[in-house]
Amino acid sequence: MRVPLSWLREYVDVELEPEALAERLTLLGMEVKSIERRGTEWRNVVVGELLSVDRHPRADRLSLTRVTTGGGEPLEIVCGATNIAAGDRVPVALPGAVLPGDRRIERTEKMGVTSNGMLCSGDELRLTADADGILILPADTPLGVALADLYGDVVLDVDVKPNRGDALSIVGLAREIAAVTGASIRFPDSTVTEAGQPTAERLRVEVADPALCPRFVGRWVEGVTVGPSPAAVQMRLIAAGMRPISNVVDASNYVMVELGKPIHTFDAAAVHDGRIDVRLARPGERLETLDHVDRELHPETLLIADPAGPLGLAGVMGGADSEVSAGTRDVIVESAIFDPISIRRTAFRYALRSEASLRFEKGQEHRLARIGADRTARLVAEWAGGTVAPGAVDTNPVEPERGRVAFRPARVNRLLGTALDSTDQAALLERVGIEIDGSADARGGSATEVQVRVAAGDRPLSVEVDASEVLVALVPTWRRDLEIEADIAEEVARIHGYELVPSTLPSTPMPSFRSSPLELRDGLRSALAGAGLTEIVTHALVAPASLEQVRWREPIDVADGETEAGGVPITVTNPLSADHSVLRQSLVASLLETVSSNARRGRSEAAVFEVGKGYGRVGEETREWWRLGLALWGPFDPPAWNRPSRDADLDDAKGVIGYLTGVLGLPAPAYTPVPTEPNLHPGRAAEVVARSTNGAIGLAGRVGEIHPELAEAFEIRGRVVVAELSVRGLSAGQLPVPRVAAPSRQPDAERDVAVVVYEDRPSGELEAAIRASAGPLLRDVRLFDVYRGAPLAAEERSLAFRLRFAAQDRTLTESEVEASMAAVMTSLAAAGGRIRS
Amino acid sequence: MDLAQLTRDLEDLRSEALAQAAAAPDTTAVEALEIELLGKKGRLTGVLRGIGGLPAEDRPRVGAIANAVREAIEAALRERGAALRGGELEARLRRERLDVTTPGRPLRRGSLHPSIEAMADIARIFAQFGFVVVESPEVEDDLKNFQMLNIPPDHPARDLWDTLYVDQPGNLLRTHTSPGQIRVMQSMAPPIRVLLPGRCYRYEAVDASHGFEFFQVEGLMVDEGTTLADLKGLLDQFAHAMFGAGRKTRFRPGYYPFTEPSVAFDVECLVCGGPGCPACGRTGWMTILGAGMVHPVVLQYGGLDPERYQGFAFGMGPERISMLKHGITDLRLFMDNDLRFLEQFR
Numbered sequence A: 001m002r003v004p005l006s007w008l009r010e011y012v013d014v015e016l017e018p019e020a021l022a023e024r025l026t027l028l029g030m031e032v033k034s035i036e037r038r039g040t041e042w043r044n045v046v047v048g049e050l051l052s053v054d055r056h057p058r059a060d061r062l063s064l065t066r067v068t069t070g071g072g073e074p075l076e077i078v079c080g081a082t083n084i085a086a087g088d089r090v091p092v093a094l095p096g097a098v099l100p101g102d103r104r105i106e107r108t109e110k111m112g113v114t115s116n117g118m119l120c121s122g123d124e125l126r127l128t129a130d131a132d133g134i135l136i137l138p139a140d141t142p143l144g145v146a147l148a149d150l151y152g153d154v155v156l157d158v159d160v161k162p163n164r165g166d167a168l169s170i171v172g173l174a175r176e177i178a179a180v181t182g183a184s185i186r187f188p189d190s191t192v193t194e195a196g197q198p199t200a201e202r203l204r205v206e207v208a209d210p211a212l213c214p215r216f217v218g219r220w221v222e223g224v225t226v227g228p229s230p231a232a233v234q235m236r237l238i239a240a241g242m243r244p245i246s247n248v249v250d251a252s253n254y255v256m257v258e259l260g261k262p263i264h265t266f267d268a269a270a271v272h273d274g275r276i277d278v279r280l281a282r283p284g285e286r287l288e289t290l291d292h293v294d295r296e297l298h299p300e301t302l303l304i305a306d307p308a309g310p311l312g313l314a315g316v317m318g319g320a321d322s323e324v325s326a327g328t329r330d331v332i333v334e335s336a337i338f339d340p341i342s343i344r345r346t347a348f349r350y351a352l353r354s355e356a357s358l359r360f361e362k363g364q365e366h367r368l369a370r371i372g373a374d375r376t377a378r379l380v381a382e383w384a385g386g387t388v389a390p391g392a393v394d395t396n397p398v399e400p401e402r403g404r405v406a407f408r409p410a411r412v413n414r415l416l417g418t419a420l421d422s423t424d425q426a427a428l429l430e431r432v433g434i435e436i437d438g439s440a441d442a443r444g445g446s447a448t449e450v451q452v453r454v455a456a457g458d459r460p461l462s463v464e465v466d467a468s469e470v471l472v473a474l475v476p477t478w479r480r481d482l483e484i485e486a487d488i489a490e491e492v493a494r495i496h497g498y499e500l501v502p503s504t505l506p507s508t509p510m511p512s513f514r515s516s517p518l519e520l521r522d523g524l525r526s527a528l529a530g531a532g533l534t535e536i537v538t539h540a541l542v543a544p545a546s547l548e549q550v551r552w553r554e555p556i557d558v559a560d561g562e563t564e565a566g567g568v569p570i571t572v573t574n575p576l577s578a579d580h581s582v583l584r585q586s587l588v589a590s591l592l593e594t595v596s597s598n599a600r601r602g603r604s605e606a607a608v609f610e611v612g613k614g615y616g617r618v619g620e621e622t623r624e625w626w627r628l629g630l631a632l633w634g635p636f637d638p639p640a641w642n643r644p645s646r647d648a649d650l651d652d653a654k655g656v657i658g659y660l661t662g663v664l665g666l667p668a669p670a671y672t673p674v675p676t677e678p679n680l681h682p683g684r685a686a687e688v689v690a691r692s693t694n695g696a697i698g699l700a701g702r703v704g705e706i707h708p709e710l711a712e713a714f715e716i717r718g719r720v721v722v723a724e725l726s727v728r729g730l731s732a733g734q735l736p737v738p739r740v741a742a743p744s745r746q747p748d749a750e751r752d753v754a755v756v757v758y759e760d761r762p763s764g765e766l767e768a769a770i771r772a773s774a775g776p777l778l779r780d781v782r783l784f785d786v787y788r789g790a791p792l793a794a795e796e797r798s799l800a801f802r803l804r805f806a807a808q809d810r811t812l813t814e815s816e817v818e819a820s821m822a823a824v825m826t827s828l829a830a831a832g833g834r835i836r837s
Numbered sequence B: 001m002d003l004a005q006l007t008r009d010l011e012d013l014r015s016e017a018l019a020q021a022a023a024a025p026d027t028t029a030v031e032a033l034e035i036e037l038l039g040k041k042g043r044l045t046g047v048l049r050g051i052g053g054l055p056a057e058d059r060p061r062v063g064a065i066a067n068a069v070r071e072a073i074e075a076a077l078r079e080r081g082a083a084l085r086g087g088e089l090e091a092r093l094r095r096e097r098l099d100v101t102t103p104g105r106p107l108r109r110g111s112l113h114p115s116i117e118a119m120a121d122i123a124r125i126f127a128q129f130g131f132v133v134v135e136s137p138e139v140e141d142d143l144k145n146f147q148m149l150n151i152p153p154d155h156p157a158r159d160l161w162d163t164l165y166v167d168q169p170g171n172l173l174r175t176h177t178s179p180g181q182i183r184v185m186q187s188m189a190p191p192i193r194v195l196l197p198g199r200c201y202r203y204e205a206v207d208a209s210h211g212f213e214f215f216q217v218e219g220l221m222v223d224e225g226t227t228l229a230d231l232k233g234l235l236d237q238f239a240h241a242m243f244g245a246g247r248k249t250r251f252r253p254g255y256y257p258f259t260e261p262s263v264a265f266d267v268e269c270l271v272c273g274g275p276g277c278p279a280c281g282r283t284g285w286m287t288i289l290g291a292g293m294v295h296p297v298v299l300q301y302g303g304l305d306p307e308r309y310q311g312f313a314f315g316m317g318p319e320r321i322s323m324l325k326h327g328i329t330d331l332r333l334f335m336d337n338d339l340r341f342l343e344q345f346r
């Protein structure tokens, strides 16, 4: 909310500098977001008096004026406005002045006459809304004075929280300031001079459902002249961020800013039979609102209506037909209280949230209905002339009593960690108008137990407490936010000052140990960063097209204990854009998009990974599963003069995966060809699985070079290798603690075997055959050479494996090793290989 | 073969060998000579083969001469070998000289994402005070995201969280990590000290300080006596750990429907250190988190009796913490994944 200090000062004396005041308000919970100084823009704009106004010698539509600013020679200034006459005092922008919008004023030649500056309209100075005429200042405005000294102002932008609708007004904030500075507050004058036929004889109001409109106060002002508001009023409204419209409408807006009470005014001639109904819309009813939109009304819409039909959307927007306009003679002032939820729903339904509806949504003080009506009637009569009809129509004139909130000062201290005794707490509350009820009744009369409300809302809770422990706070009618004991505790802390709350460390019992679910995830992340990959975080919300474009034909096996992927995609019903409207099911598109966007920025390589979730729905159940994705593109090693450049390939990705299985304490992963994934190169894609010794899947997924067509779709040149993995413990897990043994004193025995197979025979199968047949002495198998060429046939290759055998407790005998090797060779032969000697 | 002949042969071998040794061009030649002259099948052995034809009394004399010849040859070879080795090593070292001023062979350097790292930093600090990490789902229901947090439908405070809804009635993308509070209270018994990090979503146009996806870290502590003063003390410790000891902090009223009293927590501007600058909106302070004492309605939805249990909750944006710490001014960089940005976090 924008708060002009000049306006605030009408109701409370403020000695503080704006910055100091802003800090006090912020420490009170009324955070000041910014401090704006109005008028600093008006350099070289001073008050002048028109000595003469004559026709320009060569232009009928211009005037030639002579202006004095108090001293020196009068200035000749050419002006196009018609509302000026000799003797008027006006703002004069002297040569060198800079007006709002960075408009520079210089001495200029206008149709053969030199103009020594410019006379300013209210709009040119952003002071009033009038752009047509020069701003005529009061006759007693001192000559030559800088305009900034007269009309400059400081505007605080205060963030009033949703629970403090009462402070969404100048008076409300004045009340807060008074509470901390001890100054007293002056309320706006709402007395009216009444004459003529009483309101009750002109206006009848029927409220169909008092729950939706607990109070409606109507007043009548007769014989107004609609026109612009006084300049000072316009200045205020503009400073507060409101647009001046007319004296009658401005009066209602003025009261809204001042008191926080939204008011509506009707042209009385448009209200048939002087009768207003507050009721819900009927089927088929329509209304053209003030913004000239013809609206079909939903039956939940609360209306202000007359016998002929709807006049306005209650609390949200008036109707075009009953709008106060230039010809309006009599005005009806509506100052009502509406059900906050009804107003909020209507405002949302018609997308018409306004300053008025915002205030209604937060709830309104009952008393304000009458005060607001009176104050508006007074201002209308003052600014637009007319006579205020005696009395008001009031559907519920009974003023509610102050709320009573019982609290235990000891409990307040227990919550806050303070040591404020009952007297201290009572004194603090007193400063914001909360009195302590000292009567015997307040403490339950003869009863010894008092009910203390601990919780309200949809989980109310009250406890019975010994009366001696309790104080009863009488809450001012405008404070709708104070309901339960904890609210009083906050109020005590707020007025005492949060800065005075002690700073202690918890001394309550520690919870027992729990291991962190992030341990394994963080371990893998660090390992990958150590291996040279950069971690990325991409959007979980993606475009439906990308979801379709990059999806696995066959689902990835799920690692032991992890959530299985699958289900239908989860779609956002109110997305910000189609590009981010559905939750992803795979990380691959995001990885490719990252490679692509970096390529567009001129990169020629990327090695990235992301640990993120996929999302889906199976029946009613929502699934979220963790995945690890990586992408390698371009030269894998940093460029160097002493090393040839080499693009990352499938083997690099498999190297990273092998490194991860090592970190995870898993055996080496096994790869099987996957020629059928449409997104992967059919000859360069594999399924990867690493199982722990008990057979459970520790890591599973897919790795491969992306299909050239997919690379093209992402506008990536060159080969990209991607992997997406499900990893045991990625959702919540710890890295395994390895069991280790002392190195054997016995030397290992190494044997090599080369086997010739056809090209399409996967090495992995042969390796598996070796592992399966070599017996318990085998420690390790490693492919160390692949040979093609003479004397092998064209479609053949030779794979050379090095096997390492060892026993922990003894030196192996030659015959033991040879027996193992014999078994290996037999199984290789059985697998279709020819042993090369 | 007579003694004289044999003696002559030995002397000839000696002088020839000494000449050969002196002329050996390199250590390889010296080693070859040694074998040629003194090896098992070498020339000295060849000469001595004639010893069998001598009378027994002459043999010791020849033996003595042969030994002297052997020793002389050995000495000559050793001497020549040593001389050659010194030169050769020198030559090798000269040959193997590198330009040591060239750059080395660089290693790939990876990096960790600042959003995730900021969450890890936060968790590390609070772990010292007994807080453990718990995670909760991103697709939530209205009940836990709002209603159980004391934000009923049509409550004006809902304006604080513009929400993305999903195609399943009653479900939404969590707007904050706070629904985790309910899950934790329902599943864990006090004393509770947990951190709830994770991804959150809002219907929010993207600009330098807003995004529709971001991370949040929620903290929750509930037991029988935790106070607002404890919250203040703990947050002070956190600010000092994160931004440096001695940083001034400010504890002021805030507003959240799920806390009462509610708190906003500021640290002294990291850019200007207090006097005010554009980075802090000329206030000298930067807000880093919101907090408060858990509302009795929320405690009850968590299954706890508000007469017995009390505690606090806080929520902060790791990106905001990271921005303050590293001097980043645009939130969009965190999900832009420009490697030139990310690679700076090493």
Ligand SMILES: [Zn+2]
Pocket: B269, B270, B271, B272, B273, B274, B275, B276, B277, B278, B279, B280, B281, B282, B284, B285
């Ligand atoms: Zn600053």
